[in-house]
Amino acid sequence: MGAITFHVDAVLFDMDGTLVDSTAGVIGAWETFAETYPGLDVQKILSSSHGVRTVDNLKKYCGITSSVELEKEAARFEEAIVTSSKANGRNGITLLSGVRSIMDELVPGKNNPKPCWAIVTSATRAYASAALEISGIPVPDAFVTAEDVTQGKPYPDPYLLGAYKCGVPPGNCLVVEDAPSGVASGLAAGCAVIGLITSHTKEQMEAKHPTYLVENLSSVSMKMGANGGVDVVVNID
CATH class of the missing domain: 3.40.50.1000 (HAD superfamily/HAD-like)
Structure with missing residues (x-):
């Protein structure tokens, strides 16, 4: 055209x-959260979670309903993205x-x-x-x-x-x-x-x-x- x-x-x-x-970091963050929330299918989550707010994804996939807990876990998740992106040979x-x-x-x-x-x-x-x-x-x-x-x-x-x-x-x-x-x-x-x-x-x-x-x-x-x-x-x- x-x-x-x-x-x-x-x-x-x-x-x-x-x-x-930030793909490498996001994958690492979900892998970290799978240790806290057993049963998470990381690959399935990755196919549909992109572009959605972290609090909405945690509510949907981790079953968190408390607004206070959601805020705390969202901060932990996004901190894990930065940490994971720098670790284990990931690309940042x-x-x-x-x-x-x-x-x-x-x-x-x-x-x-x-x-x-x-x-x-x-x-x-x-x-x-x-x-x-x-x-x-x-x-x-x-x-x-x-x-x-x-x-x-x-x-x-x-x-x-x-x-x-x-x-x-x-x-x-x-x-x-x-x-x-x-x-x-x-x-x-x-x-x-x-x-x-x-x-x-x-x-x-x-x-x-x-x-x-x-x-x-x-x-x-x-x-x-x-x-x-x-x-x-x-x-x-």
């Missing part, structure tokens, strides 16, 4: 699987392909009066901040984490809040996502969505009907617009 060029007021990025790869938390060039372009505009990009993640603020520091991405002015919404992805709330924090209408925003639940969230919020095939199959992503579907962010370029916002080029095979 070639290159598709368009302009948006703001880009709302998911984090895990979109900007950074690393930038995904194409991310560095986009961040190099957008980060200089971080102090604009109206933010032109945000990170909207299902992770907790503590973990997301640590993961971004490890990978070398600054925490943006517009930052949405699990604690900021009552209903996480696939509900529209996270991306509606991301657009609000950028001070622009959701319909003028572009969401970048790697998980079916995140694609559904972005579309429900009224945003255009780029789906990435970094953590799920092409068929799983196509089933949610993202506006555009590419392998990873190497197929996308972004530049600060002359009058604000972001100019986007999506290269479609």
